[in-house]
Amino acid sequence: MAHVRKQVRSWVKGNLMGSTAAGGRVFVSRTNPLPDALQPTLLIAVQNERSADVSAQGSQRRDIAVRVTACAKGDAEATEDTLDQLAVFVESVFAADPTLGGLAETYEYQSTEFEFNGSGEKTLCTAALTFAVTLFTARTDPETSI
Numbered sequence: 001m002a003h004v005r006k007q008v009r010s011w012v013k014g015n016l017m018g019s020t021a022a023g024g025r026v027f028v029s030r031t032n033p034l035p036d037a038l039q040p041t042l043l044i045a046v047q048n049e050r051s052a053d054v055s056a057q058g059s060q061r062r063d064i065a066v067r068v069t070a071c072a073k074g075d076a077e078a079t080e081d082t083l084d085q086l087a088v089f090v091e092s093v094f095a096a097d098p099t100l101g102g103l104a105e106t107y108e109y110q111s112t113e114f115e116f117n118g119s120g121e122k123t124l125c126t127a128a129l130t131f132a133v134t135l136f137t138a139r140t141d142p143e144t145s146i
Helices: 004-016 077-096
Strands: 026-028 041-053 059-073 106-117 124-138 141-145
Touching: 004 026, 004 041, 004 059, 004 077, 004 124, 004 141, 059 077, 077 106, 077 124
Parallel strands: 026 041
Antiparallel strands: 041 059, 059 124, 106 124, 124 141
16 A cells, blocks of 8 residues: 555545546646646645544554645636636536545645746746645554555
């Protein structure tokens, strides 16, 4: 099995595949530069994790910040519309299964941060959506959500 963070990333990636705008362009923690001819793409990362013991038996509450970044290139209002379309898709995927396939106790949508970088031939536009995901594990078993 894998750490619960890996399981969350895998669940998010698997469930974000196939949107009308991004299709199969869904990547976890991509470090390579995005291509010049970028088509709408979703990037997934776990940004932070905090944990706290909740019982003497060793149960832990884990709060994980999951960030999904929608990326698109273009200078027109249509590019912002594409980001919004991707944001609606991402939010609806989380809302359809608030337990992320049984891994989480719940999630909370927290924010969207926009960036526009016009230093290239086309403006790179991003919308980074952050979700707080709460799950529980045993202190001795970070691979199993309880």
